[in-house]
Amino acid sequence: MNCHIIFMLLTIPLFFIYSTNCMNSNETDHYALLAFKSALNDPQKALKSWNDSIHYCIWEGVACNNRHERVTMLALPSKGLDGKLTPFIGNLSFLQILDLSNNSFHGIIPSNLGNLAISLGYLNLQNNIFDGEIPANLSACIHLYSLSFAYNSLAGRIPQEITYLKNLEQLDLCNNQITGEIPDSIGNLTSLTVFSVDSNLLSGNIPDSIGRLSNLSMLQLGNNTLFGTVPYSIYNLSSLTLFSIFSTQIHGTLDPDLGLMLPHLQILNVAQTRLSGFIPHSLSNATHLEIIAMYNCSFTGKVKVDFSHLKNLQYLYLWGNSLGGEGPDSINFLNSLSNSRNLSLLDIQNNQFHGSLPSYMGNFSKKITSFSVSDNYLTGLIPPWITDIFSLSTLLLDHNQFSGSIPNDIGKLIHLQEFHLNNNRLSGQIPSSIGTLSLLNELDLSSNQLEGKVPNSLGNLQSLTVLDLSNNNFSESIPKEIFQISSLAVILDLSHNQFSGQFPPEVKNLGQLGTLDLSHNDISGEIPSSIESCTSLQFLNLSQNSFQGPIPKFLQTLRGLRHLDLSFNDFEGEVPQGGIFDNSNVISVSGNNRLCGGIHELNFPKCRKHKKSEYSLLVVILISCSAFVGLAAIFLILFFLKTRKKKNIPTESIEPASRNSLLKLSFAMLHKATEGFSSKNFLGKGSFGTVYKGFLDNFNQEIAIKVLHVQEQGVIRSFDAECNALSRLRHRNLVKILSACSSLDFQLQNFKALVYDFLPNGSLERWLHSYVDEKGEIVSKSLSLLERMNIAIDVAFAVDYLQNECPTLVVHCDIKPSNVLLDEDMVAHLGDFGLARIISDEDVQYQSSCRGLRGTIGYAAPEYGLGGEVSKKGDIYSLGILLLELITGKRPTDSIFEGDLNLNKFGKMGILENVMEIVDPNIVRIEEEQAKSSMENQVVDYEAIWKEKRHSIILMTKVAIACSMENPQDRSDIQTAINELQTARDLLLQV
Template sequence: MNSKKPILCLSSFSPIRFLFYVIVIFLIIFSINSASCDGGNETDYQALLKIKSMITQPPYGALSSWNNSLHLCEWSGVTCGKRHRRVTSLALDSLGLEGFLSPHVGNLSFLRELSLPNNNFQGVIPSELGRLSRLRFLYLNENKLNGAIPGNISSCSKLEELDLSENRLVGGIPKEISFLSKLIFVSLEDNNLTGGITPFLGNITSMEEFSAVGNSLGGSIPDTLGHWKNLKTFYCSHCKLYGTIPHSLYNLSLLTEISLADNQLTGSLPTAIGTMLPNLVLVQLWGNQLTGPLPPSISNCSRLLGLELLENNFSGKLTIDFAKLRDISFLSLGSNTFGSKEADAMKFIDTLKNCTKLEILDLGYCAFKGLLPRSIGNLSNQLQHLHLGENQLHGNLPISIDNLVGLTSLHVGGNQLTGNIPSTIGKLQKLQVVFLYKNQLSGTIPDAIGNLSSLITLDLFSNMLEGVIPSSMGNCHRLLELYLNDNKLNGRIPTRLLQLSSLSKVLNLSQNNLFGSLPTEVGYLNKLTTLDLSYNNISGNIPSSLGDCVGLSKLSLKANLFQGEVPTLGVFANESAFSVLGNSKLCGGFVDFVLPKCNEIKKHKKKFPLFVIVILIAFTFLAIMCLAYAWCKKSRRQLSQSLMTDRFLKVSYNQLLKATNGFSEANLIGNGGFSSIYKGILDEDNGRFVAVKVLHLQNQGAQRSFMRECEAWRNIRHRNLLRIITSCSSIDFQGNDFKALVYEFMSKGSLHDWLHSSEGTSRLSLLQIANILIDVASALDYIHNHCLPTVVHGDLKPRNILLDDDMVAHVGDFGLARFLGTTSYQNSSTGIRGTIGYAAPEYGLGNEMTSSGDVYSFGILILEVMTKKNPSDDIFNEGFSLHKFASMALPDHVTDIIDVNILNIYQEDENTMQNAMKINECLASTVKIGVSCSMDSPQQRMDIKTVVRELQHIRNTLQNI
């Protein structure tokens, strides 16, 4: 029977019943899987709805698909896996979403990518992101997220890319990030992170790209980052980093881009940098304190596109062979001390001719000397920005400059260039900015300037240009500012120039020899902010159309020949906004101007018959001829008259006696070895306050001092030099010789008064001090480097620094001045050489006066301003000097010697207290400049151009506090 059982089972088998069992089993399995899947979908579904609920203002249509009519995997921005139908990617880029990121995002457990950049999410980054163990890409950049970076993000162990840039995150970079062993990309740019770069980051050996630009991290760059052997880009600019660049970074041979700009890094670049980092494409190290020469091995970086090293302390001769850097696009080396005295110091320019992709060449504010290479005309026609300004280059601007057809900015100002402005400059149709100021360019302004239809700024200030202003400038319809001041231009102001409605910033034609009337078309300049026509020979009425220039905030017509009524509309309604001093035939205006009433002038006018007028003219002519003969005979013993041109007033002893109330003691404002200085009111100059310097001719050397000063003022003029109004060489009422110089009155007194006056209670802030020192240094730079012949002041000290209403400093008293390279009496080797304490030590050994001696005096002046100690104070004796007093405090004890008034100003200001480190750095830097300038050895003293640049850097820092 047992053998029959299988037969019985087989015989009982039914296909229909078997199929039924199979279907049931399949349905059971499917229902189990479906239940499992639906459960997961439900979790994701609920999480997405929570995320949507915390988005307060989704733009119309942005999340309209997120509803029950569609499966969640079809919602916009949602991607699901094919197998489990779970959400693997949530990408809602650039939708303008506002609100908060829901913690329920942590429930999307299958998520591999979370991408929400360029929205307006705010609040903290939810720590629940740490649950997303499958997450590989996290992009939360360009939002408004705040708070700290959650440390448990380290639980996202598969994370490869992390972008949290452009938010408002605070705190430090959590060291837990170092556990993310697969991380290859990190961007933390533009947040408020602090606490430095944690050395633990060096554990992420997979790192290829790292950026923390724009955070106040502080601290140094850890040496452990040298473990990032796969690193290609490293961006940590604007992070307040200090210390040296660790040598381990130079071993990262795959590195292509390094940006550490605008930090406080020190040290020098390794000699073999180009061999160690041959793949470099971009190097940004500008705005640091790096020193030493630029290694020639950079020539090996053949892929280099950009080299930005400006605003450091690099020095020496440039020996890089740029011909090997054929792809370089921008080369910025300005604001360093590159340069040498060797004849081929500028030869490196020749090697740039093969750099056909060069767009930016910035070599400005360095110490380059020598002939301006003609090879600049062979540079790339792709060149857009050429900056060689503020160096010591001489020679002509080459005609071949017309090859640079791509040029938009040309800056060669502040050099010693001579010759004409080549007319070929007119072929540079793309030029927008041209700086040729403070050179020795001569000849006329070429008509071809009018071809520069894209021109925005043209600055030809302080040259020796002559001839007329070309009317073709009227073709420059985009011109915003024009500086032609301090030249030898003559002729009339072109009407077409005044019809340029684009001129909205500055039109400065001052200190020339322009004549004729001011055209009424000046009223077209209704957007212009500043108009300066002072110190010319412009005559006629002030056109009433000037009142239409509603944008004017500063107008200067002083020292011209204007006559007639002063308008009362527009800029003329604001006394502080304009000046008409030195125009003796003006009348009217507001009462405060103290000008005569026009109707009173007209009332006293009488008409005379024609024959009477003819007789009067003839008699006047005869009288003038007689006076001229007598004056010429007398002028041989009155050298000072030679310095006065027609633009200066002529005054007599009697007029000065009246102006100073009889040289009264009450008007006495200063005394010196050769002179006394009185305050006065000069009626002949519209009642202007003046300072009258009366020479003590009975004192030996006073006559020579007067002659020196006259000669100096005949040759020099600068905004930071005391402006002379006139001189007087006559006899007094007792028949004695009388000599005097009349200067513009400086209402704020001398720098010495501010430092040491027991009566004054005012205090100078560090920013005011920086501005004053820059003014003085600029004046020295002018007389040392931009005058022919070179002028040495010889007696620089606080008493000779005068301050005007705006606290602008002016250097005065050239009674001991010397003119280098001449054989005149000024260079006599005998006589007084400055003031004890300020005079350079080599003068005591009988050495000739030099510009380096002025730098020494300026250094002592800086230290006196900062410490409020006079170099002749009793404590400075037996070899101990103000220089040693200051140098001993560097670098860590500077605040111990700073004048307490300077420190108190900042202690009273909460905002500046928060910037104590910056302030201390500025204090130390200023003292360091003073010490560097006052070295005993002339060769060790800082160059005055460098001084100006360093002080400007200090001022810029202070202005940002």
């Protein structure tokens, strides 16, 4: 046979087979695309072109090669697609580019993507809702050069196999829930230019191998629980333009030559770390820097960076350090910013800078929008160049020692939105030009020495949400224009001034206002009925004025009102009942001697109605009797004092803090109530006193008596502190003090005791940990998960009351299980205010005199050990530790906490790995016993039960961790903690 014919016969089948495969492969791509579409919701109709009327290669987002019409690109970013990514995507064997970013894909990332081994180069699934783990077999896609799974909910570890992708240039895994450590083998990806894993749950050290990534330009490791120091090898990455380790536990110092070794840096973010030492002055050499974020660290010393070389600098964040120090020149570095014409934000607040702001700043940026120097030690006048920065939207000069007056031309800053000058030494009047700042949201001029009449022009500030003029010397009447600022939604505070006149009826315009404080002025007249329109009011304080007339009943209609203080005015008549007036814990009407009625807890006399003639006669009789009684009392007092002086008879007294108490108790009465302070009535012993149980026959009441160890140092101060604190406090979750006795005992020795309600279930300490009772037997009690959550919420409510609902801030300083007592219904009550601080202007001297008393080791905030001032954040820390103890059953001083491990980190380990491994075994035992009991003879699926309850435990643990962060600024606020604890309990109750 002819060779050519033979060749043709042999090749025809091969051609047929090839053509058939091409056809089948095309169909495979077609079917894969249809499967992709069928798994999705397409509300924006982005896939409307995906139909049989046109070839799939020209469908929206699809591209094919010309030769075989095989799909090479599927790009549908930001199309509003919702659904799962079908595994059939792995059948697009020629796919080079897959971009599904900025949609709502959910479920796992299919492992079939690993089938695209010889084609896939670009994979972008960022900003979706994918969960599960990163598919390890992606390592087969050896041509991948860009991989982004950022902004999803991926968990698990970074697969070791990913380091086989030798061609990978960009790896972005940020904003997920990835755990574990950064693989040391990451150093094998020598082509990487971008490595971003910030905002995950990564732990461990930064691997030294990252220093081998010589092409790296962007390194983002922030917002993880990384610890250790910055590896020196990082400084070898001379191509870096972005370096971020913000919000980690990285400690140590930065290399002094950082700016020389990383000369191309544009963004340096080491904020919210534990870095300390000096800011490297070599940053002057990194002339491309645009953003420097070094806030909330522990940097110290003077700032010696010459910023004049950083022409591109836009953002400089140095707040929350200990920069500056003594000497008036510590603020002089600002002079080098004179030529920073691109500077947009300067924030150096909360440091230790001294001196005056420069009087001249030359070409200081006219683009700057935020200038913050608050919480320093700056003195002198507010410089005139401030008012030339027309672009300013935020100007924070508060908590310094600025003097002089507010610049008259402050109205030039027409873009200003936030303006704080509070807590300085400013004097003079408020310039009327301030009324031209029509965009202003917050104006705080409180705690200065400003005086005179408040200008009517403030009424022009129709964007204000916060206005605070408190603690100044303003006089005359309050301009009615202020009460016409309908935008005021957060706070209007005019307290502690010398305002007179009447309460303007224009208050009706403040329908969105949450807090109104007019206390400590000389405002007279009646409360205007128009306040009824302020339906959003939560806090209203009109105390220490000269208000007259009856207390209006319409205040009952303000359903959102949480705190009402009308004390020390001249109100008369009957106290209303209903609404807020039925809760004695949130109202104060004391100091109004002509009031009557109201609920029993207010202790006012009953209102009596008299006929006119009877009333006149009664007045005459009362005046006569009062005169007689007054004279008699004077003679009796003089006689008593004379007799006492002669006989030197000891007296027993009730401390001033308890004069309004229901019980008047002597040493003899307490001695009898405890059967001579018998050991059988012994309840416990603390640092300052011994606690006994007692029974008062005369009152038929059980009590708890804390007898102070008067010989111990600090006890008298503790006694005074507790009297002072508890006399001001009333809340269902605080221990109620019944009396305070200061006297001599039968041996004429000093005797001091505090008397409380007896709470039969004792302290939380004895419910969490076993103890030896008076018989020498070991006692172990247990609490269910729900009981622990209820206790946590009770204590949180007590802290919220102390921080946000008291007339003055009260810091407990010693929140711990032994100071939490449980009543018969297992409601928790916070007690032992022996270390409490009442933080107000009047108590500054008292506060500073008590700096030696900081709380209990393990529960006291870390900053207290470094000499920091007491603050509400300290109580938040203690609450967080108490919550962790409720969850884990471990004290913060447990022997397992050695080295760097503490209760907070122990909780984080549970969140990152398996929260059930840190849960108190007693919780597991009780919950499983209860489940078994409720299921009777049925088989109990314990795993399913804990799967549901685990969510509540995780949320409670997260609250505890957020409260017990080492840095005070990182801690949660109490309202957020309460909301999340209540959510955790709600989840538990749904199980």
